Amino acid sequence: MTMIRGEHLYKVFGPQARKAVDLFEQGWTRDEVKEQTGALGAVIDADIDVAEGELFVVMGLSGSGKSTLVRMINRLHDPTSGTVEIDGVNVTELDGKELRDLRAGKVSMVFQRFALFPHMTILDNAAWGLETQQVDKDERYEKARKALSTVGLDGWEANYASELSGGMQQRVGLARALATEADILLMDEPFSALDPLIKRDMQSLLIELQSELRKSIIFITHDLNEAMRLGDRIAVMKDGRIEQTGEPDEILSNPATEYVAEFVRDVDRSRVLTAANAVQDPLVTLSPDTQPRAAMVQMRDHEAPELFVTESDRTLVGAVRDDDVAEAAKRGDRTIRDVLHHDYGQTGEDTPLGHTLLDAARYTLPLAVVDEQGRLVGVIPRVTLLSALANRDVLAEDGDPDANGSGPPDAAELAAQAANDGQPVASDGQAHSRGETTTGETPAEEGAHHG
Numbered sequence: 001m002t003m004i005r006g007e008h009l010y011k012v013f014g015p016q017a018r019k020a021v022d023l024f025e026q027g028w029t030r031d032e033v034k035e036q037t038g039a040l041g042a043v044i045d046a047d048i049d050v051a052e053g054e055l056f057v058v059m060g061l062s063g064s065g066k067s068t069l070v071r072m073i074n075r076l077h078d079p080t081s082g083t084v085e086i087d088g089v090n091v092t093e094l095d096g097k098e099l100r101d102l103r104a105g106k107v108s109m110v111f112q113r114f115a116l117f118p119h120m121t122i123l124d125n126a127a128w129g130l131e132t133q134q135v136d137k138d139e140r141y142e143k144a145r146k147a148l149s150t151v152g153l154d155g156w157e158a159n160y161a162s163e164l165s166g167g168m169q170q171r172v173g174l175a176r177a178l179a180t181e182a183d184i185l186l187m188d189e190p191f192s193a194l195d196p197l198i199k200r201d202m203q204s205l206l207i208e209l210q211s212e213l214r215k216s217i218i219f220i221t222h223d224l225n226e227a228m229r230l231g232d233r234i235a236v237m238k239d240g241r242i243e244q245t246g247e248p249d250e251i252l253s254n255p256a257t258e259y260v261a262e263f264v265r266d267v268d269r270s271r272v273l274t275a276a277n278a279v280q281d282p283l284v285t286l287s288p289d290t291q292p293r294a295a296m297v298q299m300r301d302h303e304a305p306e307l308f309v310t311e312s313d314r315t316l317v318g319a320v321r322d323d324d325v326a327e328a329a330k331r332g333d334r335t336i337r338d339v340l341h342h343d344y345g346q347t348g349e350d351t352p353l354g355h356t357l358l359d360a361a362r363y364t365l366p367l368a369v370v371d372e373q374g375r376l377v378g379v380i381p382r383v384t385l386l387s388a389l390a391n392r393d394v395l396a397e398d399g400d401p402d403a404n405g406s407g408p409p410d411a412a413e414l415a416a417q418a419a420n421d422g423q424p425v426a427s428d429g430q431a432h433s434r435g436e437t438t439t440g441e442t443p444a445e446e447g448a449h450h451g
């Protein structure tokens with residue numbers, strides 16, 4: 001369901017604003033219009049739609065019109081032309097009282113520097129957005145306490161804002177927005193002033209909160225990596241116009257304009273390379289009911305020291321190592337159920353690999369990709385993980401200060417280590433034998449089912 005829809009939005013600052021819109025509609029450029037009328041097209045013919053529960057990012061360089069666009073959503077700016085609908089209500093037609101209600105209730109705005117009141121306690125600061133609502137004091141404090149707890153500030157309620165670090169102050173600002181229980185958050189570069197590590201923490205916090213709260217969020221940033229990390233979709237702005245709207249990997253792999261292509265050239269691809277992009281069929285999987293000796297045969301035949309174990313409906317239940325299986329055989333176990341282990345990385349299909357890369361590369365098994373029901377969809381070979389890690393480091397050294405700050409500092413070290421951990425990459429079980437035509441075609445040993 002569409003929560004926010006902006007259509008043909010224009011904001012022109014300066015004289016002859018209406019005339020400027022006409023000229024834009026006739027195809028004039030921003031510079032031509034400026035010269036002719038003296039007016040500045042801050043936002044030109046922008047269309048956006050944000051679905052309920054979506055985190056929608058507006059990205060662009062400073063001055064590209066991001067703030068102006070978003071301020072038209074809650075009418076901090078009146079559009080020169082065009083319409084905004086929020087949850088089916090035409091915002092462009094609301095009167096003063098209705099607008100105040102909208103801003104106090106449904107739509108909450110979070111700015112780059114949250115205007116905390118230094119002489120007020122954290123609790124009062126967090127409750128501040130609620131003053132304008134018809135909520136009594138006890139309820140305000142209860143909501144504020146809950147929101148502070150959500151952002152990890154339990155125990156800080158009685159401190160003064162001035163006693164908190166920049167990162168913690170941003171948490172209070174976030175808590176303030178959450179306390180209003182607004183369905184919609186408009187966040188204007190909320191993390192831009194933070195140093196890179198704290199910025200990353202706040203991004204993680206937002207991702208975590210959003211996975212539960214499912215708000216409709218418009219998040220403004222000039223930081224491409226931030227956009228790629230947070231956005232369900234991203235709108236790229238340039239000189240007042242939206243150049244492209246799309247999912248992160250769409251923007252990355254299919255830039256609509258030269259400008260977007262240029263902008264995304266240096267992005268750390270590992271973060272948007274999702275599991276689904278890189279997944280391969282598992283070579284072979286075992287059933288937990290496989291007899292140890294049959295499992296040993298499978299592993300020997302596939303030269304795989306480790307294999308994933310799945311139920312017949314492909315639910316991933318673990319993995320086995322050859323020496324554990326040999327032990328089980330010696331002991332006379334009937335099945336391999338008692339020697340399952342869980343030393344492997346696991347990820348969902350749509351998870352950007354960047355999140356799991358470092359963790360997954362520590363294991364000898366490939367990364368398991370599972371669907372929402374926990375069924376094994378496929379695997380990502382360790383070779384892929386390691387090369388993504390290596391690339392990530394090359395990018396981080398490329399001089400992008402942001403990539404340096406937010407990327408794991410020891411990625412290359414870890415990749416090198418993992419590649420040299422006494423086992424050539426090609427021997428890590430399923431990753432190596434893609435070339436073999438064993439998948440599915442080999443007559444199944446007792447209890448084994450092929451992928």
Ligand SMILES: Nc1ncnc2c1ncn2[C@@H]1O[C@H](COP(=O)(O)OP(=O)(O)O)[C@@H](O)[C@H]1O
Pocket residue numbers: 013014040041042060061062063064065066067068069
């Ligand atoms: N109130 C205003 N009056 C005149 N010009 C403005 C006003 N607000 C923004 N602008 C201009 O509009 C353009 C877009 O600004 P803005 O939306 O703040 O960009 P961004 O948020 O992407 O940095 C800039 O050229 C800016 O100088």
Ligand SMILES: [Mg+2]
Pocket residue numbers: 066067068188
């Ligand atoms: Mg701005």
